[in-house]
Amino acid sequence: MRLFVLIVGGGKVGTNLARSMIEEGYEVALVENQRHKYEDLDREFGYAAIFGDGTETRVLEKAGITRSDYVVAVTGDDEDNLIISQLARDKYAVHNVIARVNDPRNQATFDMLGIKPTVSNVSAIRALVEHHLPHHHLLSLLDFEEENVEMVELVVAESSKVVGRKIKDLQLPPSMLLVLIFREHEVVIPSGDIELRADDNLIIIMEKGSGSLLSTLMDEH
Amino acid sequence: MKILIVGCGRVGSGLALRYGAEGHTVNVIDELQEAADNLGGDFKGKFFKGVGLDIEILKRAGIEDCDICVVATDGDNTNLVVAQIAREQFKAPCVVVRVFDPNRADFYSKRGFNVVCPVNLTIGAMHEAICQANQEVS
Numbered sequence A: 001m002r003l004f005v006l007i008v009g010g011g012k013v014g015t016n017l018a019r020s021m022i023e024e025g026y027e028v029a030l031v032e033n034q035r036h037k038y039e040d041l042d043r044e045f046g047y048a049a050i051f052g053d054g055t056e057t058r059v060l061e062k063a064g065i066t067r068s069d070y071v072v073a074v075t076g077d078d079e080d081n082l083i084i085s086q087l088a089r090d091k092y093a094v095h096n097v098i099a100r101v102n103d104p105r106n107q108a109t110f111d112m113l114g115i116k117p118t119v120s121n122v123s124a125i126r127a128l129v130e131h132h133l134p135h136h137h138l139l140s141l142l143d144f145e146e147e148n149v150e151m152v153e154l155v156v157a158e159s160s161k162v163v164g165r166k167i168k169d170l171q172l173p174p175s176m177l178l179v180l181i182f183r184e185h186e187v188v189i190p191s192g193d194i195e196l197r198a199d200d201n202l203i204i205i206m207e208k209g210s211g212s213l214l215s216t217l218m219d220e221h
Numbered sequence B: 001m002k003i004l005i006v007g008c009g010r011v012g013s014g015l016a017l018r019y020g021a022e023g024h025t026v027n028v029i030d031e032l033q034e035a036a037d038n039l040g041g042d043f044k045g046k047f048f049k050g051v052g053l054d055i056e057i058l059k060r061a062g063i064e065d066c067d068i069c070v071v072a073t074d075g076d077n078t079n080l081v082v083a084q085i086a087r088e089q090f091k092a093p094c095v096v097v098r099v100f101d102p103n104r105a106d107f108y109s110k111r112g113f114n115v116v117c118p119v120n121l122t123i124g125a126m127h128e129a130i131c132q133a134n135q136e137v138s
Helices: A012-023 A035-048 A057-062 A078-091 A104-112 A121-131 A211-217 B010-021 B033-039 B055-060 B076-089 B102-110 B118-137
Strands: A004-008 A027-032 A049-051 A070-073 A096-100 A139-144 A149-155 A176-183 A186-188 A201-207 B002-006 B025-030 B046-049 B068-071 B095-098 B114-116
Touching: A004 A012, A004 A078, A012 A027, A012 A035, A027 A035, A035 A049, A057 A078, A057 B102, A070 A078, A078 A096, A078 A104, A078 B076, A078 B102, A104 A121, A104 B055, A104 B076, A149 A211, B002 B010, B002 B076, B010 B025, B010 B033, B025 B033, B033 B046, B055 B076, B068 B076, B076 B095, B076 B102, B102 B114, B102 B118
Parallel strands: A004 A027, A004 A070, A027 A049, A070 A096, B002 B025, B002 B068, B025 B046, B068 B095, B095 B114
Antiparallel strands: A139 A149, A149 A201, A176 A186, A176 A201
């Protein structure tokens, strides 16, 4: 049986998603509440395009939410995406709900209300940019929120005082653990006698909020 | 009492003026500066320009220690999200939210929210008025 994906929001994200899901063989319904946009969608998608406010239950029902396998809320309004997701999950018992976060400042509200997974263009692009920032900049890899621990990555700068020093001489505090080193194309398991080199990628597990302490440890001479 | 009102249209401003006149501490948030005009010059409370989803604005307007939070912007979904932030995140003791759409109003009132649905109220009032007028005719 073909999986049925209900997409709410016929902007660029929703339209392109609908197009690619249809190409992949999914059954798609695409809800849009602006008349002029809907007319374009109607020409391209025919009966799969549905006109109406996707936060209204009767519109969602007309679009087939009761039999949908996925609901994807990708309007340009975060509050609309939140309410669509809640209705899908809690009123219609849809198991797979994906929501778009337009303004990353609203991410906390999605998290607080348990709406997940979420997708944010801004956060995704920012993460890519940050990944290429040189030196010292900590990249957060994993966040264990409840345990108050995070896993971070940082690159050893050429000018850093740790270059040429052995791990056992670094005097890392007990709240920090160096767990892995990526060196050129190799993985090095850290042990006390290994000397750090410039451009080593260090993977560190530490208590949250120790970022500035770590930066100080990795500082220039 | 400390009262926070999100949305300063006819309803929000009307409530703000009433509670202000009764001597309560009233803070009002609206995304449009012009909305402050609805309060008039005699309003003693504070007006904050900003959107209700902005946690910082909510905090500045006193959501952390308000006794009552009224949410009445012109957007149902904005209202429902702000009401949930007030209740779940800030544990506001009393949250009242306006929702025009009867279906969403019904769903969220079943989840324990104090929802006021103007559409349902108007239908009820209209029905009663019709019954009375009809009796007078016959």
